[in-house]
Amino acid sequence: MKIGMVLWGNFPPDIRVEKEANTLLKEGHEVFLLALKRNPKEREHEVYRGIKINRIPKPPLYEIFYGSFFNLIPSAKKQIEVFIEENDIDVIHVHDLFLVNTTYFASKKFKIPIIADLHEPYPELIKLWHGNRIERFIFYDYRRWLFFENHTLHKVNKIITVAEEAKRRLILIHGIHEKKIEVITNTETLEFCNLSVNRGIVKAYTKYFTILYVGGFGSHRGIETLLQATSKLRDTIPNLRVVIVGGRDNQIRKTEERSRNLGIADIVEFTGYKPFKEVPSYLHAASLCVVPHTLTSHTDNTIPHKLFQYMLLGKPVIVSSCKPLREIIEMTKGGLVFTANNPNDLAAKIEYLYKNKKLLKKLGRFGLRATRYGKWNWENTSKRLISIYKNLW
Structure with a gap:
């Protein structure tokens, strides 16, 4: 089968897209990917680990304006049609809501099935985005995107979400039949365990009780909660070190300033963005990992890759009380849950594990057992993706 994936973003990197594509390749399918060309050095056509990539320029701003109001980007529709026709695509698999309707109208001409892969609930995400009144009206209008979500998802053949909560949301809000929705969560591949480790990085933190956060710096990520907890x-914890991996330069500068204001600049380290292959070195160096998400309608319907990456390497985890995070920890016994947005509770949980080293190690073992030796790995999760393609017709 020739599968055409559509992504509103550049590739690589995209962990979820790559995992899904690799699974489908192993099943004997051909995988083509239409992505944006955001770097002049990127080639228009490239084969990356078996994935045949076609890159197109980002549509002009006036078309994005149009798409924000009418849920259709005309030039992207034409390019998707060319992509389908030139590669003789059998199934179109579009990632995230923004291009689902555009892709639907492109695929309609060829009468092929369409799968909508929702990495996150887009209307809930735009609630978190800031901007002036005009920007919010044009790009971030919640009610408009909620309408688009309802109108669009009823038309596709299959919907994929990353969490059971996201599935329940679509059923409750839009009345979509549960059999149309499949949950394929962001578990990690067992190959992650075999990535090389920089012993120099691990050695640099041996004298510390190291708390690790890996990920973005959006306000919903909860870094502010982590910093306030650290100040307490x-x-x-005299040998405390907090290591934050990720973020853009401007975000890091702002957060470093916040650390100075809290009087913790000497014990908080910002590494900046690190390639995926370097992340395991920091995980191996950590005593404890955190997912401190704030409680929002977005974080209550998503699950991050990093949670499973932490557990896959045997690291105990403290997560906030967002539903998907809490439920995973309750099922795996791989960590503790603190009350979201509450730095006092996060600090108390960290201190408790610092003083209870046996429990700290026990939680790490439980997480390891649930992921490496249990069902919470991509090798098991991907069976759902394989099943979708086997039962499309």
Whole structure:
């Protein structure tokens, strides 16, 4: 089968897209990917680990304006049609809501099935985006995108979400039949365990009780909660070190300033963005990993890759009380849950594990057992993706 994936973004990297594509390749399918060309050095056509990539320029701003109001980008529709025709695509698999309707109208001409892969609930995400009144009206209008979501998803053949909560949301809000929705969560491949480790990085943190956060710096990520919790712990945990991996330069500068204001700049380290292959080195160096998401309608319907990456390497985890995070931890026993948005509770949980090293190790073992030796890995999760394609017709 020739599968055409459509992504509103550049590739690589995209962990989820790559995992899904690799699974389908192993099943004997051909995988083509239409992505945006955001770097002049990127080639228009490239084969990346078996994925045949076609890159197109980002549509002009006036078309994105149009798409924000009418849920259709004309030039992207034409390019998707060319992509389908030139590659003789059998199934179109579009990632995220923004291009689902555009892709639907492109695929309609060829009468092929369409799968909508929702990495996150887009209307809930735009609630978190900031901007002036005009930007919010044009790009971030919640009610408009909620209408688009309802109108669009009823038309596709199959919907994929990353969490059971996201599935329940679509059923409850839009009345979509549960059999149309499949949950394929963001578990990690077992190959992640075999990525090389930089012993120099691990050695650099051996004398510390190291708390690790990996990920973005959006306000919903909860870094502010982590920093406030850290300020309450510096006198309690004398060898404390908080390592934050990720973020753009401007975000890091702002967060470093916040650390200075809290009096913790000497115990908080920002590494900046690190390639995926370097992340395991920091995980191996960590004593404890955190997912401190704030409680929002977005984080209550998503699950991050990093949670499973942490557990796959045997690291105990503290997560906030967002539903998907809490449920995974309750099922795996791989960590503790603190009350979201509450730095006092996060600090208390960290201190508790610092003082209870046996429990710290026990939680790490439970997480390892649930992921590496249990069902919470991509090798098991991907069976659902394989099943979708086997039962499309």
